[in-house]
Amino acid sequence: MAHQILPPINYYQTESNWGSYQYITxxxxxxNFMLNYIGDDKLLSNVKRYNxxxxxxxxxxxxxxxxxxxxxxxxxxxxxxxxxxxxxxxVSYVRISTVGQDGLLRTLSQNSTTTLGAAYLQDHxxxxxxxxxxxxxxxxxxxxxxxxxxxxxxxxVDCASEFDSSPMYGLKPDINANGxxxxxxRKGIISFSSNVKGKVIVIEYVSDGLEYNNGDEVVIHxxxxxxxxxxxxxxxxxxxxxxxxxxxxxxxxxxxxxxxxTNIRMLDLRGDELLIMLNxxxxxxx
Amino acid sequence: MIxxxxxxxxxxxxxxNRGYISPxxxxxxxxxxxxxxxxxLFHKYSKSIVKQNARMYHSExxxxxxxxREVVDIFTDETSLTPLVVLDPLNTLWRPLASxxxxxxxxxxxxxxIEEVSKLEINRVLSNNLIQPTADYPVxxxxxxxxxxxxxxxxxxxxxxxxxxxxxxxxxxxxxxxxNALFNPTAVDYKDxxxxxxxxxxxxxxxxxxxxxxxxxxxxxxxAQSVEASNTNNEQL
Numbered sequence: 001m002a003h004q005i006l007p008p009i010n011y012y013q014t015e016s017n018w019g020s021y022q023y024i025t026x027x028x029x030x031x032n033f034m035l036n037y038i039g040d041d042k043l044l045s046n047v048k049r050y051n052x053x054x055x056x057x058x059x060x061x062x063x064x065x066x067x068x069x070x071x072x073x074x075x076x077x078x079x080x081x082x083x084x085x086x087x088x089x090x091v092s093y094v095r096i097s098t099v100g101q102d103g104l105l106r107t108l109s110q111n112s113t114t115t116l117g118a119a120y121l122q123d124h125x126x127x128x129x130x131x132x133x134x135x136x137x138x139x140x141x142x143x144x145x146x147x148x149x150x151x152x153x154x155x156x157v158d159c160a161s162e163f164d165s166s167p168m169y170g171l172k173p174d175i176n177a178n179g180x181x182x183x184x185x186r187k188g189i190i191s192f193s194s195n196v197k198g199k200v201i202v203i204e205y206v207s208d209g210l211e212y213n214n215g216d217e218v219v220i221h222x223x224x225x226x227x228x229x230x231x232x233x234x235x236x237x238x239x240x241x242x243x244x245x246x247x248x249x250x251x252x253x254x255x256x257x258x259x260x261x262t263n264i265r266m267l268d269l270r271g272d273e274l275l276i277m278l279n280x281x282x283x284x285x286x
Numbered sequence: 287m288i289x290x291x292x293x294x295x296x297x298x299x300x301x302x303n304r305g306y307i308s309p310x311x312x313x314x315x316x317x318x319x320x321x322x323x324x325x326x327l328f329h330k331y332s333k334s335i336v337k338q339n340a341r342m343y344h345s346e347x348x349x350x351x352x353x354x355r356e357v358v359d360i361f362t363d364e365t366s367l368t369p370l371v372v373l374d375p376l377n378t379l380w381r382p383l384a385s386x387x388x389x390x391x392x393x394x395x396x397x398x399x400i401e402e403v404s405k406l407e408i409n410r411v412l413s414n415n416l417i418q419p420t421a422d423y424p425v426x427x428x429x430x431x432x433x434x435x436x437x438x439x440x441x442x443x444x445x446x447x448x449x450x451x452x453x454x455x456x457x458x459x460x461x462x463x464x465x466n467a468l469f470n471p472t473a474v475d476y477k478d479x480x481x482x483x484x485x486x487x488x489x490x491x492x493x494x495x496x497x498x499x500x501x502x503x504x505x506x507x508x509x510a511q512s513v514e515a516s517n518t519n520n521e522q523l
Contacts, residue, residue: 057416
């Protein structure tokens, strides 16, 4: 339950209400917009609610990718194939890590020297084999993936331990002793290097905010509310026939201004924290 | 008001012994006139909104859209739905449970408006992940004078239709006394005009127009038309 003005006792006694005051629901956004922005005496009239809803959902998606910073975290255990399935609402990752013995995260790197693709089956004369519909037959696993899973990065010349004490230390900044991962977006899996075997994986990722699809479950932070109204207003005016260009431009400026404000607000910058960070610059590195 | 309208019409028509309209004829014209003025209200309302947005109408006494809305509101009512055709539970057609239904204003389900979608767009709406109809965002399409509502699993007795009803047929009732029709408002079938007192003049002029045609009196028709035209001109200022 989000954004309801509850008596404090109800709030504290129901776990699902905790923190809900930060958010506003999609249905409230749509109702507010229909009430305040659409009407005979307003810039927008004769607009269908499903158009408004569609733009709100697109806006929520866009805002979730970079403005809202609603990072979701999921912990998964890796299977024997050294892979895990992407979370159902995954859009893009922020960080993928393993959990150390101390409970802290060890960040993994994406391996740029291998990739997850398809392997076409070939006959003894190296001709590609096709199925009855004329499409190439594919192997279950590519040779690259097989070797990648079996290989031990610590034995590899590129591994971190090799470099740590050598004069070449630092020449390859992408080397990571914690391990590597690769994402096959189409198949929806993440594969890991063999040194990650048996470890617990933590995926920090962004979703599009619509994983609950409708109603009161779809929420956005109140700090982004105004920017979202401006986004929908601009999109509707921009797609409406006969609206003067200066009105569209005004709506566009409003939107960019509100988006910028939201971006600044969502940065979570606080004076005292900045002060502590800036104090650090006075330290001499020896 | 109906008696005042009838006596005024008769007074104008009878001047210089031009003619007479019987109660039967008057009742017929009264119904036509009321329906005609009622239908004009919607067009007037639309025009008045345009004028209000152009700052030609203002608040309080010059809030013309509000005045028109108040008249139409006399005829607004609420009802529920009843099935018209049950093809299968998913495709039931519903019609409002009201015999005097004239126009739909809106349809609500648990305080959420059921929005109309055109027949051209309904399939796109149904197959679109972002705007698929739900109990929070229900939609309907009109078909055969009835409605198909999506999603189909809404509890129909929770759907409330707000509609504009047809005005009741006015009837000037009388008793015959010495061959003369004497107004009798206590008759069972007596029905006054439902349009408000403010539309008295309009009703008289409309009925005069019809009566003038009947008695073939060009002066009467001309009078009715010229006053009506002058009223329209005043409204357009």
